Amino acid sequence: MRIWIDGDACPVKNIIIDLAKKAELPVTIVKNHSHRIEIPGVEVVTVDGSNDAADYYITNHIQPQDLVITQDYGLAAMVLARKGEAMTIMGAVLNEFNIDLHLSRRHVNREIRMKHQKYTKFKKRTAKDDTIFQEAFAMFLKERGYRHD
Numbered sequence: 001m002r003i004w005i006d007g008d009a010c011p012v013k014n015i016i017i018d019l020a021k022k023a024e025l026p027v028t029i030v031k032n033h034s035h036r037i038e039i040p041g042v043e044v045v046t047v048d049g050s051n052d053a054a055d056y057y058i059t060n061h062i063q064p065q066d067l068v069i070t071q072d073y074g075l076a077a078m079v080l081a082r083k084g085e086a087m088t089i090m091g092a093v094l095n096e097f098n099i100d101l102h103l104s105r106r107h108v109n110r111e112i113r114m115k116h117q118k119y120t121k122f123k124k125r126t127a128k129d130d131t132i133f134q135e136a137f138a139m140f141l142k143e144r145g146y147r148h149d
Contacts, residue, residue: 003067005070017039030057070086070088
């Protein structure tokens with residue numbers, strides 16, 4: 001299993017990398033050219049800045065059972081179609097049973113924002129959010145037989 005990070009706006013990169021190293025799993029971060037990321041021992045792939053370039057790169061390179069960490073439900077759906085696994089930056093595992101709900105909710109929320117010209121402000125990420133992700137990611141690894149401590 002390889003861990004793929006949709007890297008342009010992933011606030012939990014360091015948590016993922018630390019636990020993946022303990023589990024002896026390779027990590028690849030895919031980012032566009034406007035972000036600078038250099039982390040020893042981690043493969044960093046730079047794609048062009050076009051819409052969804054990172055998503056398409058990940059989708060075209062993952063193998064079955066690879067894990068993709070992303071905030072993008074569209075990418076998650078493509079990953080699931082390729083027999084990969086997907087997890088959000090909040091630690092929620094996305095699968096064939098819940099992805100349609102997330103995609104529908106995303107569509108409805110987008111329609112509401114467009115109709116009312118309102119744009120939601122996301123809450124600032126907290127240390128508790130990071131702890132929740134870390135525990136969920138550690139459990140994910142444990143359930144698949146990987147060491148994480």
